[in-house]
Amino acid sequence: MAATNRLAGIVSKINSLPEFARPRALSLFFGKAVPFTGTAGIRIQSLDQDRCVIRLANKRRVQNHIGGVHAVASLLLAESATGFLVGLNVPDDKVPVIKTAHAEYTKRAKGDMIVEAHLTEEQKQRMRTEDKGEAAVAVTIRDSEDKEPIEIEMVWAWTPKRR
Numbered sequence: 001m002a003a004t005n006r007l008a009g010i011v012s013k014i015n016s017l018p019e020f021a022r023p024r025a026l027s028l029f030f031g032k033a034v035p036f037t038g039t040a041g042i043r044i045q046s047l048d049q050d051r052c053v054i055r056l057a058n059k060r061r062v063q064n065h066i067g068g069v070h071a072v073a074s075l076l077l078a079e080s081a082t083g084f085l086v087g088l089n090v091p092d093d094k095v096p097v098i099k100t101a102h103a104e105y106t107k108r109a110k111g112d113m114i115v116e117a118h119l120t121e122e123q124k125q126r127m128r129t130e131d132k133g134e135a136a137v138a139v140t141i142r143d144s145e146d147k148e149p150i151e152i153e154m155v156w157a158w159t160p161k162r163r
Contacts (some may be wrong), residue, residue: 003091004128011047018051022046037080038075043088049088051118052081058112058144068109074141074150075101081117082137087125089119090158099134100155108128111144117154132159 014025023045031038040062045053056062056069056077064070079098086096117139119127126133134157141150 004089004113005087008049008088013087015048027162032079034080035153036076040076042080042125045114047084047088049085049119049124051116052084053114054081054084055115056113066108069113069143071103073106074109074113075103075152077113077115078103078117078139078141078150078154080160082122082139082156085117085137086117086127086135089124091128093130093161094158095161096158098155099157100153102153104151105149106151107147107149109141109149110147114142114145116140116142127158128136128150130158133157141142 010029011026014029015022017025020096023043026047027042030044040057041056042100043055045055054077056073059071062069062073079101083096083098090096117137118135119135123135126135134155136155139152139154140148141152143149
């Protein structure tokens with residue numbers, strides 16, 4: 001992966017570790033960089049400039065009143081996966097910000113949650129070259145039965161950093 005910014009350079013170095021060590025190293029790094037992700041127990045399974053896969057175990061600390069992963073925790077997963085991707089692709093002189101999060105809860109989620117987000121080549125190119133803009137980042141959430149209990153849309157924007 002060609003580094004486009006400091007964050008991408010760090011992730012690239014982590015991705016050069018043996019495969020078994022990458023998820024733990026990525027999760028520890030982002031848990032320190034974005035403390036709430038570590039507090040919630042998000043585990044990054046894979047991350048590069050094209051795709052991010054993260055998991056959240058259905059443990060007591062993230063459960064709702066019916067024993068499933070809490071609705072807000074599922075939004076955290078989607079926001080984290082899409083945000084990590086946008087963060088890897090915007091240059092260091094830009095700042096990524098979440099603009100819109102829309103969720104439709106269509107089924108009861110069961111067990112652990114796995115989220116996968118990805119960017120198109122065109123989206124990555126725009127993030128790297130346009131001074132400011134926005135993109136709807138594709139994201140899917142699956143539960144332990146491989147069902148998609150939530151339909152999510154995450155729109156991210158990027159703007160120049162204020163000096």
